Amino acid sequence: MTRGRPGLAGPGLPAWGQAFPARLAEDVRRAAAFVPESRPGPAEPFRVVVTGESVDIPSRVYEEEPGECPGPGLTGTQRLILHCLYSRHHDGHVRQRHLEALLPAAEPWVVPYVIQQAGEYVREIQEAIRRGLPGIAVPHSPQRRLYGAFIVRNAEFFARTERRAVSYWACYHRAEYPVFGASPGGVLMAEFRAAATECAGTAWPRHTPRPVAAALTPPCAAAARPPSPGSRP
Template sequence: MMMQLAHRAFPSCLEQESKALDQVLGQLSQAREAMHRFIEVRVGGEELVIPYRIYDQGYEVVFDHLTETQSILYSCLLTRHHDGHMRQRHLERILSVREPWVVPFVVQLMGEYVIQILETVEAHLPTLDPALYGRFIRDNQVYFQTTHARMISYWDCYYRRLYKYPSEYVGFRVFAKLCEFP
């Protein structure tokens, strides 16, 4: 249920905000998450558990009742929504946020098949904080390698005919840039 998503997906320093968000969402939604799949990452020395997919309405009216921080938390969760358009819309909301707990939500999207999402990330690469992303990559090397491999697999399956050479495909360019971050 969405009620428990925020509490597990964000660091303890956001416990009060994430619990408040869980309460608001619990009143509105009976969201389902992909129970068998989670994304486990380390952020700031803490283990976080992010849902792989969320299946709910993506209640936009909720934003009117949230603090700024809660709104960012909810947008992070909605980047895990089953609808690619919803994921992209909320990615655009969080790309400019310079917080370490936002990074795994952005990086996860880089390994998915929706090319428009990768293009959005590429357009915002100059604004990403290299130190934040570099630290996340160093702290989550196996996760990062798996995400990179997933991007390659999607290119091979869906885009290889359109982008014959890896350098032509946006996913390869995005990961190459990320690997340059300190």
């Protein structure tokens, strides 16, 4: 069950303020002082749950980067907030630069900003995520637990992310990577799914193409295949 957001109701909160947990309201206000106003405002948000609280993250933002980003005099948390915001920027180069600053963070509220980009179309960003999350492939690592716990609590969001990753692969990357699972996005989806499986203690549902060997083997062919010598009774 998610809780309300009284901490984000006060004055001085930007339109994108509900992209962060309520306990960060004051940090959001301080970070917002460095963000130029934008027309148009943030694009339609997507909702996820972070530590039991719903947050609404903009699909895209159009605010220009401040002259000194992330602003001088900000705390580490406030800098992370700015990096999260600009990781949703409409310019892919800006998105990647700020995303790379997020990858070492172990804050649960940073995770959806990373996973969202893993399902988008920029291959260089997907490759940066793979480089920046070395622990995601390590069983029982803190990083794997962090991402697995988020996915388990946001199953629908992750399913949409997987489907979107497949769609973008089919449109933009299939010529280079004929098999989805071999593409940067495909590898990331598999690693995230393994993290969720470890956290949930059961196989996490797949919303991407099956591995090519399994996909190319008709069930009847597998059933008709003669047993190997070692498997005979």
